[in-house]
Each structure stands twice: as structure tokens, then as C-alpha cells.
Amino acid sequence: xxxxxxxxxxxxxxxxxxxxxxxxxxxxxxxxxxxxxxxxxxxxxxxxxxxxxxxxxxxxxxxxxxxxxxxxxxxxxxxx
Numbered sequence: 014x015x016x017x018x019x020x021x022x023x024x025x026x027x028x029x030x031x032x033x034x035x036x037x038x039x040x041x042x043x044x045x046x047x048x049x050x051x052x053x054x055x056x057x058x059x060x061x062x063x064x065x066x067x068x069x070x071x072x073x074x075x076x077x078x079x080x081x082x083x084x085x086x087x088x089x090x091x092x093x
Contacts, residue, residue: 014038021063029061045092055082 015037023029035053042048055065060078075082 021061023061028059030058031061031063032056033065042089047090049086049088049090051084051086053084057081 015035017035018033020032021030033053033055035051037049037051039047039049053065055063057063057075057079062075062078063082064073064075065082065084073082
């Protein structure tokens with residue numbers, strides 16, 4: 014299980030800050046196979062436009078500036 018928190022402070026006068034909370038859990042189905050799930054919530058302040066993005070995901074656009082973003086990810090990993 015993993016829990017993470019991040020805060021981004023915008024030093025401009027606009028105050029477009031953001032904070033993100035994430036939770037991940039992995040469950041071993043066998044020696045080489047595991048199931049995982051992750052949840053994340055990103056809260057944008059004022060007109061901030063940060064999105065949930067990863068190495069292979071550029072992030073989906075927000076509905077409007079300052080909108081919050083939520084994401085869920087599920088998967089299975091098998092090690093050969």
C-alpha cells in the first residue's frame with residue numbers, strides 16, 4: 014500500500030495552487046501475478062489547470078480552468 018500527497022505553490026500573484034492525494038494498493042494473486050489499484054484526486058485552486066498525467070498518459074483536458082480532476086487505475090501485472 015502506498016499513500017502520497019503533493020502540493021504545488023504558484024508564486025505569482027494569481028495563486029493558482031494545487032494539491033494532490035493518491036492511494037495505491039497491490040495484492041499478490043500468486044508468486045508472479047499481482048493485481049493493483051490506484052486512486053488520485055487533484056484539487057486546482059483559482060484558475061490552475063493541472064491534470065493527472067503519467068509517463069504514458071499526457072492527461073485529459075479539464076472541463077474549465079480551476080476544475081478538479083479524479084482518476085482510477087486498475088491492472089494486473091504478470092512477471093515472466
